[in-house]
Amino acid sequence: GESVGLHLPTLSVQEGDNSIINCAYSNSASDYFIWYKQESGKGPQFIIDIRSNMDKRQGQRVTVLLNKTVKHLSLQIAATQPGDSAVYFCAENTGNQFYFGTGTSLTVIP
Amino acid sequence: NAGVTQTPKFQVLKTGQSMTLQCAQDMNHEYMSWYRQDPGMGLRLIHYSVGAGITDQGEVPNGYNVSRSTTEDFPLRLLSAAPSQTSVYFCASPERGTYEQYFGPGTRLTVT
Numbered sequence: 001g002e003s004v005g006l007h008l009p010t011l012s013v014q015e016g017d018n019s020i021i022n023c024a025y026s027n028s029a030s031d032y033f034i035w036y037k038q039e040s041g042k043g044p045q046f047i048i049d050i051r052s053n054m055d056k057r058q059g060q061r062v063t064v065l066l067n068k069t070v071k072h073l074s075l076q077i078a079a080t081q082p083g084d085s086a087v088y089f090c091a092e093n094t095g096n097q098f099y100f101g102t103g104t105s106l107t108v109i110p
Numbered sequence: 111n112a113g114v115t116q117t118p119k120f121q122v123l124k125t126g127q128s129m130t131l132q133c134a135q136d137m138n139h140e141y142m143s144w145y146r147q148d149p150g151m152g153l154r155l156i157h158y159s160v161g162a163g164i165t166d167q168g169e170v171p172n173g174y175n176v177s178r179s180t181t182e183d184f185p186l187r188l189l190s191a192a193p194s195q196t197s198v199y200f201c202a203s204p205e206r207g208t209y210e211q212y213f214g215p216g217t218r219l220t221v222t
Contacts, residue, residue, distance in 0.1 A: 034211075046212075049210065096160060097168060098155060099169070
């Protein structure tokens with residue numbers, strides 16, 4: 001089966017610092033990767049995605065990096081804000097199915 | 111445009127009872143899916159549908175049935191609830207031609 005895992009289950013950062021959340025995946029055939037943010041009591045919310053033929057994609061304050069050689073995905077959040085406190089999930093797509101990692105809980109310290 | 115809606119928000123069942131979790135989307139999306147979320151396990155795909163009349167199994171389909179008679183609705187049925195099905199259930203649907211999934215607010219189910 002698929003295996004999408006995160007290196008760290010929790011991460012605490014000072015407000016204004018940059019955050020980096022990591023994710024490992026195992027299926028080299030996955031063609032699409034997504035990062036989601038989930039706040040307490042809510043459903044996951046799409047943040048940013050990247051196709052397997054890219055190695056970097058930038059959004060507003062977020063950057064996703066894909067290293068296919070080592071099957072590693074990361075999410076970088078610039079100038080982290082208190083509103084960024086949430087659980088972050090990576091997910092990979094293979095065919096019609098999505099496989100999610102277990103999540104990293106990000107806490108922003110004011 | 112309400113996006114993806116789910117009912118009920120909370121539900122308590124006794125072992126062996128049956129129920130249907132409702133999911134609806136008003137965005138004319140073809141793909142719809144059901145996930146369960148357990149502590150420390152992330153989200154796991156139960157069933158999905160790529161269009162009306164078409165359904166398929168995900169990672170953890172056992173104990174659940176689905177049907178897709180219309181584009182808008184994708185109900186999830188538990189025929190005989192078990193305590194192992196205690197979880198939070200999310201319905202999701204991406205925009206046509208993209209993988210950007212919209213998730214519903216979730217249904218928290220407890221089976222005693």
